[in-house]
Amino acid sequence: VNALEVARAALAAAGGEAEAVGHSERSGLARFAGSEVHQPTLIENVVVTLRVVQGNRVGVATTNKVDEEGLAELAQRAKDAAESAPPDESFPGLAPPARPSSVEGFDDATAALGPDDQARLADTAIGAADEIPVYGFFTSAVSELAIASSTGLSVEQRMTDASALVVAAAEGCSGYAEQTSWRASEIDPAAVTREASDKAARTRGAGTLEPGTYRVVLEPYAFADLLDYFSHDSLGALGLLEKRGYLSGRIGERIADEKISIRDDPLDPHGLPKAFDFEGTPKQPVVLVENGVARGVVWDRTTAARSHNGASTTGHAGPVESRDWGPLPYSLVVEPGDAASVDDLAELVGDGIYITRLHYLGVIDPREGIVTGMTRDGTFRIRDGKIAEPLINLRFTVAVPDLLREVYGLTRTASLVNSQNFYGDRYPYGVRAPAIAAARFAITGVGSSPGI
């Protein structure tokens, strides 16, 4: 089913002023545990969301029943919703017609992968394991996003994505690795397993650590996760307008070390490129932090209209289920540094801790960017500039801006880290980040040993 055809059919069913978003998915995910596939899932779906506008009243309805009868029902439900809605004077109207930039992000070979291929690639990850069992998945998908509206807007994008994720774990040891790309050929499941297994083998005999503030090296997995959580409150316009985010009242101020530059770059071919947002607005790269100075946040039509300061949409409206957060940066990129490797970063740190991955993050104070969580699957002491003995899982409580305020260095290569856990409809996105070495990382407790 073609997402644009579905969107146009829904628009036709609505008859008047309306916008239809078609979103299709064909995916396979071969999940394994204990070096055996145990949850292989194939999904095919298409969902259409219809937004009907009656004056400045707006109603929304969604269905995956896309035959004539289903779309007629959809149109009626959206109209009923619009009739029930009070007038919204701040409604910015539907997006005008646009010609989004041409972006990469679709690969025929990835789109052609079927269940046999997905199982084979999961098996490749499993086969590369040594005596430490592996847990994880291989997944690939083709998804399509299309938007048609009564303004004449008509845009569509086909996307592919593939990920291999491996936790190598046994009693007392665990390691983690992941690769994500829109080209499955760039994913090497065996290499992912080797990285995770090598890491796991080094975590045996983990020791404890006194709580306190330590110098730190974060691998891209950990750094990306931290930024993703921080971004929800602090790098989108809603957090700014509601005075909830860290950047509220701080635009133009130095908030980080001058080595830190962060942008949202939806057009980046090394990420998971996106041509337009869920309102059909062409996506624009946005500078968020430049050489340590807060420069801006990402916007959609709704927040721009409410800002009353001349802001305009940057093309960052998200899927309907994420709208509570307002516009979000789905393509974060951290400017790399000049360190050749994480070993070089450890040398810069001298004495501190090395963290591979984080687990179960929670925002304690959005205004100050304070996040807590645990380390997992590869935490080590750094001594004398070298990655040294393994540590048990540590609880941290960190103000992200404080972490970024004094940075010793970043690696010169950045990795794309998948941020979607495949809830709801498939919309691949991630953070491209280097590893980072910083002066302050607050350890506030200790947890369990690594491993299963």
Add this chain to the structure above:
Amino acid sequence: VRDLCAAAVAAATAAGAEYADARVVFKREQLVATKNGRVDRMTDAESEGIGVRVLVNGAWGFACDRRLTEEGARNAATRACTFARAAGGRHMRSLAPVEAHQGRHESAVERDPFAISLADKVDLCLRTDAALEHEDVVVRQVMVRARREHKLLLSSEGTEVEQTLTECGAGMDCAASRDGVFQLRSYPSAHIGSSQQSGWEYVDGLRLVDEAPRVAEQAAALVRADPCPSGITDVVLDADQVALQVHESVGHPTELDRVYGTEASYAGTSFLRPHDLGSLRYGSKHMNITADPTTVGGLGSFAFDDEGVPATRTPVVEEGCLTGFLTSRETAARIGAGDGGSMRADGWNRMPLVRMTNLHIEPGEGTLDDLIGGVDDGVYMETNRSWSIDDKRLNFQFGTQIAWEIKDGKRGRMLRDATYTGITPEFWGSLDAVAGRDAWQLYGLTNCGKGQPGQSAHVSHGAAPARFRRVQVGVKS
């Protein structure tokens, strides 16, 4: 629809499956949310399709199709078999034997939430919003929701069960800001309110408009409150926070699939081991935890789970001792105890997983004031604000929206930014009182995540305020 399920099961067995089940699910969800006096979201979503799960040569496969046609059903069945064959492992997976059941079940509903007009829902939200207005309040959010899931499960063993589960809920969040301090207050629970399997009478009973002024006043007071001091002290938690504590530090670690490691790559594992059953000291003698999918109004209530296993009330912790796990037919067979009963899927396009049903802490005696009265120096904390726990469910740190100092058995000054941390069995070991039945309430969460691809489950927890001795409050300095 029954014929479609039968066609899927027949196609799967013809393709070599030794076991197959087919689930057709129709789901409708409605949400009205207002923010600062205007409608922020108003959605009405429907989804339907068929999911087919197979065992082929002892290996699982799952595929689904949104088309409710014979072609769609057969197609899903054969693709599931193809995936199972391609991804087979070394071990044969077996299922605990369960008698095949046929039955029907519907949630008890007095006022159908979908019969309440959208206009009335908007009106309730906006009246509540108006009642939240306060000079220090910068964000007012009100939400009402409803969901109906109609599903039919048919298996190659003869199971045929049809269920209609209706739920609704509501909540409000109110944020105040002053001098760079940002504070949030919610009712009746944080994180998109609270829900029950019920008709609209549940939302009516929440009395949103009446509660709103108190919520706004507390948010405004919080921005002027002192931060909660750090240190080791006695803590009394309200029922809402106890519910979350049960969810995170008892519910997830007692999911037997986590114990066996099959969730290791995402949500994590468990500090528990299969042989801990019947012997592990989980907490003090005051700790009694029960899994109960028969709870009236519970979001995890059903007559049959998504494997067709009948709902059964099961003790999980009795007087502090671990006596039960949450299981599937596969994990029950593996441990050699029970017959499953905790399997649920997030709609037609996800594979069932071991999920909490309704997990309750059983009430003790007395009131909240009695618990506070037993504390010389401590903190009373109310309504969850932040939560984090490690992959084995041992080390946790939770924050609440509001707290009060306790001095000499009395509630004193209000405190903000309260957090507490602990290690699961040590923390539950410090439990010395749970309030009684009158203080026991049912909380419904709609955001429990697990699985790859991700699945969201709806689950309820019955809880009463509880007292814990010598807890680390705040961050160790």
